[in-house]
Amino acid sequence: MTVTLRDVARAADVSIATASRALAGSSLTNHATQKHVIQVAAALGYRTNTFARALKTKRSRLIGLTVHNLENASFQVLASVVQTRMQALGYQVILSISADDPEQERNIFKTLVDHSVDGLIAVPNGANGAQLLAMEHADIPVICAVRRVEGATLESVLAGDLDGAYAGTKHLLDLGHRRIGLIVGMSDTTSGKERLAGYKRALQEAGLPIDPTLIQAGRYAPETGVVAANALLSMPGPPSALFVANHESSLGVLRVVSERGLSIPDDLSLLFYEDSPWFEWQRPAISVVDSGAAEMANLAVDRLVQRLSGVANSGREYRVGSRLIQRASCRAVEAH
């Protein structure tokens, strides 16, 4: 039924080994033979059996991609870019969604190893570093994207979160805001920690005290936004600006703003983190610290491709600079 290499060899009147070589375009020089074999193979509709090949060569031409979810705009971009570019290079990508859950992630990695992926691009949870290191040890290159694993010598492509949060906070400060609410990720994540640090640095540089009640850290989820925004906005001396450095929570914040009938930026200035196409066409358009998702994705692919071609693990961290994009959701206020 399916046509095998043997059929091709027979039809082309060469040995099975020659057929294999011809199709692989290897050290073989005889153009005539090669051309002939290729032609015959095409005529027969031959397609090489990926399993037989993988069983022999131990490479699958499959790569793994793990993200927390597909709601986050950065992860959407990552998934699109990785799949499109790797496909063009002859790799297929196995997509997995970890929900940022250590145990699910553990299973995912195990399964990916079972499927002998040739490489992995992962937005890691942070708790399964040993497993990732074991993959590297087994010669499966791993590139961490967006998040990294503390203490593991893994190549990581990250955003310039500290600088980004600093720039965002400074922007708000320059506009005259003095009480700036921060909604951020948990401090057990790279981005949560760094963005918080950037916020604090900007405040300190401005000689302002850090008011812990103005800082709300939570999971990367919409609910975090509603809880945090409500807490912040219900304070006795509520902030005049909200810096939402927790992308998933943006939706929740928008909801609270809407429910409270707040007018942006008159009643409240809003600055988000990680751009999304929707932010630009909100009314008003929402200013944002863009973390460069597409650039990170491309860099991650570049690194993986390098590693796949044999380059050793640099163990290095790459950073893509953040950019403040001013739109219409932040207004200047009288400093008091």
Place this chain on the structure above:
Amino acid sequence: MTVTLRDVARAADVSIATASRALAGSSLTNHATQKHVIQVAAALGYRTNTFARALKTKRSRLIGLTVHNLENASFQVLASVVQTRMQALGYQVILSISADDPEQERNIFKTLVDHSVDGLIAVPNGANGAQLLAMEHADIPVICAVRRVEGATLESVLAGDLDGAYAGTKHLLDLGHRRIGLIVGMSDTTSGKERLAGYKRALQEAGLPIDPTLIQAGRYAPETGVVAANALLSMPGPPSALFVANHESSLGVLRVVSERGLSIPDDLSLLFYEDSPWFEWQRPAISVVDSGAAEMANLAVDRLVQRLSGVANSGREYRVGSRLIQRASCRAVEAH
């Protein structure tokens, strides 16, 4: 290095065949042997080689998933649901992005066959029906989702687009709108055609003429929205409501509305199609005809699971009913 079945067999002091059976939990009855083998395997850290198994059994435990893009909220949901549920069933999903391009899609299908996927859930372009049929012929179940392929006997899980567009249009009509601009997909797509039909039917039932200048069909892309909205809004007698039944173009429409400084719903009523989390928290919140992406995704998985378990191709079309969700972007106007 890697521990194989043979190692397990040796360590458990049984034949390799017995080991295989024990692990597979097959017709073997001797519980003792089985338990022992399983224990030994676990102790050794044995993991079955998927390629060797696939080479032998011709099933890969891999399924393909093809979507046009990951910007469309429905496709995000589809991808999330399919990957999460199939993973739980022990399948991995190979994600591919076709960009709605027939040629790319052709290659994707070919590659998926090369990787011997056990099944496929596809948002088809429509032009590669023969290939899909060939897959079915090769015993690879194919489930079309969101879109179908004209004239091919493939199971398809679709939205109730005609009824949805009818309900949406009727809603606008009931609100008193008489000139309703429609932005829709091309008529060579199921959804484009059906939504247009629903729109027309509602108009006809209301005894209103169909003004072709009020209908803008285009690709599923943001640009379509800007071109179409500009065309519609620049007309001598512009529509008082826009029914954007082309999800990808919503972004473009929002942009035009924003650029023109139009106030929603005072200057213009807006009704979108296919819900997105962002629509709810726009200001104003945008009314929408929700096509039930999650329900479609789940149904598609259900169907695939059935087919995978041996159920024959029903060749049937399944429809998930649409639902009108009224929010704040449509207002009543004086009928004239």
Place this chain on the structure above:
DNA sequence: CTGTTAGCGCTTTCAC
């Protein structure tokens, strides 16, 4: 430059 040969690790008849 090309053919012969030996498996990759597993499942699955077929005997016992």
Place this chain on the structure above:
DNA sequence: GTGAAAGCGCTAACAG
């Protein structure tokens, strides 16, 4: 119930 043995389709020595 369990073992022996035959490959699945391919690649990669190793000869020639």
